[in-house]
Amino acid sequence: MNLPSSGSVARALVALYSALLLACTPLPRINPDLVHSPDARVQLDGAQGPLSEARSQAILDRLKASGLRTDIFDLHLAIEEALVGSPLTAGNKVDLLQDGPATYAAMFAAIDAARDHINMETYILEGDEVGQRFADKLIAKQRSGVQVNLIYDSVGTLGTSPAFFERLRQSGIRLVEFNPVNPMTAKAGWQLNQRDHRKLLIVDGRIAILGGVNISGVYSGGSVDSGRHPPRREDLPWRDTDLRIEGPVVADLQKLFIGTWDRQKGGELVARHYFPPLEHEGNAVVRAIGSAPEEPYSQIYATLISALHSAQSEIWLTSAYFVPDPQLLDALKAAAARGVDVRLVVPGSTDSWLVFHAGRASYSELLKAGVRLYQRRDALLHVKAGVIDGVWSTVGSTNLDWRSFLHNQEVNVVVLGVDFGERMRQAFLADVAGSEELTLKAWQRRPIRARISEGIGRVWAYWL
Template sequence: MNLPSSGTVARVLVALYSMLLLACSSLPRINPDMVHSPAAPVQLDGAHGPLSESRSQAILDRLKVSGMQTNIFDLHLAIEEALVGSPLTAGNKVDLLQDGPETYAAMFAAIESARDHINMETYILEGDEVGQRFADALIAKQRSGVQVNLIYDSVGTLATPPAFFTRLRESGIRLVEFNPVNPLTARSGWQLNQRDHRKLLIVDGRIAILGGVNISGVYSSGSFGSSRQGRPRRDLPWRDTDLRIEGPVVADLQKLFITTWDRQKGGELVPRHYFPPLERKGNDVVRAIGSSPDEPYSQIYATLISALHSAQSEIWLTSAYFVPDPQLLDALKAAVARGVDVRLVVPSSTDSWLVFHAGRAYYRELLESGVRLFERRDALLHVKAGVIDGVWSTVGSTNLDWRSFLHNQEVNVVVLGAEFGGRMRKAFLEDVDGSEELTLEAWQRRPVRARISERIGRAWEYWL
């Protein structure tokens, strides 16, 4: 979600300030030649630090897809090894959460289980019924002795009453407003166009939940099943995806939260066991990736482009806001040219008119190249996920657009392995079943009004 649904005047002012005050950034050029087999054997981290070479190889052997002419798993493993960043971590348990009700149930259960601390980071935190439920749960935990630390984005919460945050603060919850719209309240320099788009909950340093779901009543209903039939368009259910993670990789996500807290000068955190000893919880190999405009380039972007360059059979992506830069566009088209099955599930309706039409300006070029496009019906698509070759999966807060890669703080995880990849493929195909495929012939017949809207949206794509 790029902006809250209300507060139109404030949104316009934010956009104008962003254009006038901030210089343009650029995306890095990702060289396909960077993807290579590591010179040394791959080594994974575990609950107690780096694993031995033999233990690492045993874990990787279990994850490989058998019976393939090319070792696709090894290829994607090489991508992750070639990129600088957080380590690949073994011994995690990753659960796939689909839509708001399932994600909220997991979040409330995690909050209720907290005994030491709760760290929460979100873009939108509304003061509606859902927001009040979260506020009540967090305040109850704070009063019970659990320290709650909350980072919320200033633009994402423009419509939230100040009294909502006053209540949280007075209970003892520590708050950080990320890059305040009001420069007089900024603690770390005024960077209005840089937004915190992450959605991350960490409980006791042991459980993490992340993905696309904000704290808002729009997620109150699910997007699959008979309940959505006949629903008025103005009341479409929101379709989203999150992950619940236990295991050693939670420590890497905790580091991302604390880094943001420090950069925003949130003050010294109340002493708690933020990095408890972590145990093996499952068999998933996971890499946590955070991106920030304060860094030279987006690690998430570099990882994605490298994975696209190395795809052998399938690229299946779901993106709520799809406005491709030239390099991403070229990577998708090149994959089709070498025989890869490239499919994208995109929205048929949106909460952001400009982004919606900016992305549609590229549909003809994609369809002509052989990319298959599916528009999700009867739901407002907000998913940011992908699965490549059935073994490389990612879920997080990152959209496939300029804003996510250049201007936002984002967080994703990459999960390696065919078992989790199978779950991701199943979820993707469920979205395809709820979609209508676009054809080049039909797209060329779209009305003039739509073409004009696309030109307008594309003119603003960098800033959206």
């Protein structure tokens, strides 16, 4: 029996993939030359409102006079502001949290200190030991007079017992099930493919914690390992990144939570001080970015593409689920072609076979373009983060895949500044140290079975 060549199999799968995409909603085309207009005004907000417009105008004047050959921080500041138009906020304190233990410790401390309200939004909330610990703390706070409001995704909690949520409800905690799997229980319309992938905790309107960590026992261990006796895939520690934020930007994250609550018909929130006066807490310039599938396009996607086009020295991205669309792929290759150091840390193991292989279908193209790829060893990568030019950083719930950009509710923050950028660079380099670099020569020797798996994954990339 004559088997088809790997090339013919791949071509047939790509043809099917292209035909299927004709019926799909496209991602927006971001033109970097039209990102900001000559009349744009960069505006920074602080604890007491807008800061000096003179500083904003000075940045734009320098950009106009010298084009892209200007201070890198000012370039990204102007691009970031002009893309969407909502003000950046100054005066924030941002702490980098790595892995579940650090993130859970920060969340528990914030919950324990709550005095007025707790707003929590998550994709996965399991009824295991970790989930029960969160439930116990939230119920205790509710009984003490702190109002707890919880949004959880219906698909993300399919394996969680209804009794778990009933216990929360009976304590007085207000619950919203996002886009219920059962359309008969949906209050705000029903969309099969739309999910709430955000992970966000806001306490007293003053502290926010967000990133990639769900509420599950798989995050109980850290990703630092001696390297001896590699564990089985199912026993791998999960590697993730979150942020703890204090300062004026917390109000913008609060608005995102309340917006979701309202759109899902959660009912009137119990009166609390959801927007207290916020003080200057640090020096970080931060912007909160939310995206939802009902919007014309993902602002997170548009912001990322713009930042990639603006990159001048480095693009370092860490992506747990990397399935790039054509525009994202082109932006990465174009950056490498103009001499930017483009590196990606990608999974070496995964909890999603289709996503894993769909992403690997783009590796040959990236490696040929000069992009450096590193596969994380001895940990299950779940990070969604990046740092560009050492001054533009992002952390959040958004994967670099079609689902995050088109079908999910997501939340990220962009942090502008050298100090935080250096922390992100060091975290990235630590992941690189725990990874194996892929070379084009070695990748081209992968077996036909792997190539077929990539083709299958690519066909389903849009829906994964």
